[in-house]
């Protein structure tokens with residue numbers, strides 16, 4: 565290690581990790597995203613984002629993986645840590661945000677951290693502790709129907725309290741708007757009162773910049789990617805386009821979508837409307853004859869790869885997802901679809917795909933693991949929260965451009981736009 569890392573990040577899913585890396589890169593940090601804890605040191609960067617797939621696994625496992633990551637990041641000399649959670653605060657009363665945050669604080673010997681999923685550029689705002697997605701509170705957004713972490717309460721103080729032992733308080737917008745010093749004072753008051761987590765209101769980038777300055781010395785922050793825009797400046801770093809340069813794209817193009825969010829449903833529909841070739845995977849068929857379903861997808865895709873991007877998707881409406889879950893079980897259905905899409909993603913790369921868009925955090929995790937990718941460089945942004953990335957090495961002995969799209973992110977024409985941006 566030539567110099568210590570300025571920031572060590574633990575992301576609870578893969579698309580979330582690229583989202584965070586994207587914001588750090590845009591704000592001037594050199595960043596490498598690794599898939600799981602790297603085997604050796606990572607050199608020449610300001611921050612490392614370690615992507616875990618810990619959002620929906622049992623809380624004890626999420627804690628163990630996060631602590632192991634923290635241990636490695638501390639060995640690299642990191643002084644500050646960022647636990648990246650979803651901008652829609654995806655979790656259940658069992659966790660995993662609360663248990664992981666408490667374990668990290670304890671391991672760091674710290675007693676307090678700020679918590680905010682706010683990401684105003686992607687219409688995630690927090691006001692009086694309530695999380696809004698666009699114009700509606702979280703519980704009225706598509707997140708109420710999420711297959712794994714349905715979010716039915718927009719009050720983050722309550723949501724965080726339900727999964728934490730330590731008391732949870734609020735840093736309201738009136739304080740945030742008053743600036744960094746006011747935030748610091750509020751943090752001191754909350755700490756004196758024994759509060760462990762301070763949910764922070766933020767409705768605009770200025771709020772996040774003020775928060776970033778206020779927590780310059782804080783050991784830990786628990787946040788969506790938004791807070792990242794305010795941290796590089798604490799180290800005298802400024803935006804630089806060179807930080808996002810990637811090798812030129814090659815090869816065939818494909819999209820694999822396991823996200824069932826409203827945004828992804830629109831993106832699939834828009835791709836089909838524009839004449840894109842698409843193939844739907846039915847989970848019940850998959851549960852009965854997995855290998856035959858995968859073989860049929862690949863037979864369909866092979867001759868089309870030369871003609872433009874192909875889309876393979878399991879994206880479905882909430883009613884369809886519920887019906888499948890009743891038959892197969894929630895976790896089992898998720899796992900079955902993820903593993904099948906991952907096998908398909910890998911097989912497509914084996915057949916010449918070199919530009920791959922994956923929709924959905926869990927799905928991205930499964931695909932990236934199936935491809936044996938260990939590190940990615942972060943490139944230009946397609947839409948807020950989604951950059952192109954480049955993996956120099958995969959298990960298919962091919963380099964690969966990858967875009968890992970969070971379920972809720974991206975405009976309706978995201979799929980076609982991605983390939984145009986890269987070209």
Ligand SMILES: Nc1ncnc2c1ncn2[C@@H]1O[C@H](COP(=O)(O)OP(=O)(O)OP(=O)(O)O)[C@@H](O)[C@H]1O
Pocket residue numbers: 577579580710711712822823824825828847878879880884885888889897898899900901902923924925926927928969970971972
């Ligand atoms: N048709 C379907 N029926 C049941 N489950 C499905 C279906 N399609 C996908 N799934 C499962 O739903 C889950 C979707 O989660 P995923 O994280 O991939 O997308 P997302 O939640 O929209 O994205 P993000 O986590 O980035 O917000 C996965 O476990 C996936 O396997």
Ligand SMILES: O=C(O)[C@@H](O)C(=O)CO
Pocket residue numbers: 577579580581583584649650651652788789924925949970971972
């Ligand atoms: O913060 C977000 O919304 C995303 O980066 C994400 O974590 C989705 O999985």
